[in-house]
Amino acid sequence: MASASVKDVAALARVSVGTVSNVLNRPELVAPETVERVTQAMEKLSYVRNEAARQLRLGHSQALGLITLSGGNPFFTDLATAAEDAAADAGFSVIVGNSNDRKDREAGYLSLFEELRVRGVLLSPVGDPAARLRRMRDRGISAVLVDTVSTDSSFSSVSVDDVAGGALAAAHLIGSGRRRLAYVGGPIEIRQVRDRLAGARQEVAKHPGVTLEVVDVGALTVQEGRAAGAVIASRPVSDRPDAVFAANDLLAIGLLQSLFINGRLAIPQEIALVGYDDIQFASASVVPLTSVRQPSALIGRTGVEILLQEAEDPELQPRHVLYQPELVVRESSAG
Structure with missing residues (x-):
């Protein structure tokens, strides 16, 4: 009918x-x-x-697009939930896509959002999509970067100082007497991974006799953390780090499973462990996890607020909001 x-x-x-x-x-x-x-x-x-016809008349929809790096990371789940709440308060809905750290999927979602005539896009980018976002802005679709900043500062951004976060983690481990640190993270092309490593290196450089090795992994997942932990646990004590800083909590939880449960290593007595993001599971893990906290919900809400302001007034100058991270110390490093 x-x-x-x-x-x-x-x-x-x-x-x-x-x-x-x-x-x-x-x-x-x-x-x-x-x-x-x-x-x-x-x-x-x-x-x-007929919403499609209405969008054609108006030139845009009452929807925003959000592209996250990883739908499996609770940090982005919290960010997306806060963004949806803020958008709903303003009469908008949010369409969420997960790039899964892949540039082709990111490009696909950007194309979809253009076709849907969204009012604006929140993006945690895999690479540097500035040229694509400029073309979208010329067509009336605003963009705000979340959890990162644009390399040319031409787009507003809401992020956390990850260099400071990496330094916080390393300073805590060094201050507790650790001298052989390892950083587990990857791919290194991800800006957050690079910045957290840079901060750790800056702090280590201040302390003669302290070393920092880098254990590269293919993704920021529990599975990759388990694999890295198994390799570390198999090494002789003299060749093993006495502290590990993981680029995010998912990696840290995987490391904890391999080091503590499978490797039977005492945490933190033999190896101290620090993660990043302070997701809900960090405090509930078998050994409560020390983590560098990011204000995920605040990033999501602020991103939407700036995006809607720029959608109403495209002549606004880009804003760059940089929040400071906080170290939350728990049993995984406090022994």
Whole structure:
């Protein structure tokens, strides 16, 4: 059966097509009894609004796009939830995509969001999509980077000082007497991985006799953490780090499983462990995990606020909000 049209609703409600349009878009302009009559006609006819046609008339939708690096990382789940709440307060919805650290998937979602005529895009990029985002901005789609900053500062960004976070983690481990540190993270092309390593290196350089090795992994996942932990646990004590700083909590949880559960190494007595993000599972792991906390919800809310402001006024100058991380010390490094 064919879907009911606006004309069908107007005929049943005995009003003009323009009145039905006002009920859909500007109900405050219509008498309450007329709104009720039109609404009843819509319900009787099972009328479904043609959102695509509405977007064509307006030039944009009431939706925002969000592309995260990893849908499996609770940090991005918390960020996305806060972004959805902030968008809903402003009358917008959020369409979420996960690039899974892949540039081709990121490009695909950007194309989809263009086709859907979203009002703006929040993006935690895999690489540097500035040229693509500039073309989208020329077509009326604003963009704000979250959890990173643009290399040319041409787009607003909301992020955390990951260099400072890496330094916090290394300083804590060194301050507790550790001298042979390892950094587990990767791929190194990810800006956050590079910056956290840079901060750790800066701190290590201040302390003669302290070393920092880098254990590169293929992804920021529990599975990669387990694999790295198994390799570390198999090494002789003299060749093993006495502290590990993981680029995120998922890696740290995988490391903990291999080192403590499978490798039977005492945490933190034999190896201290620090993660990054302070996801909910960090405090609930078998050995509560020390972690560098990021304000994930605040990043999501602030990103949406800036994005909507720029959507209303494209001439606004880019803003760069940089939050400071916080070290949360727990049993994995406090012994």
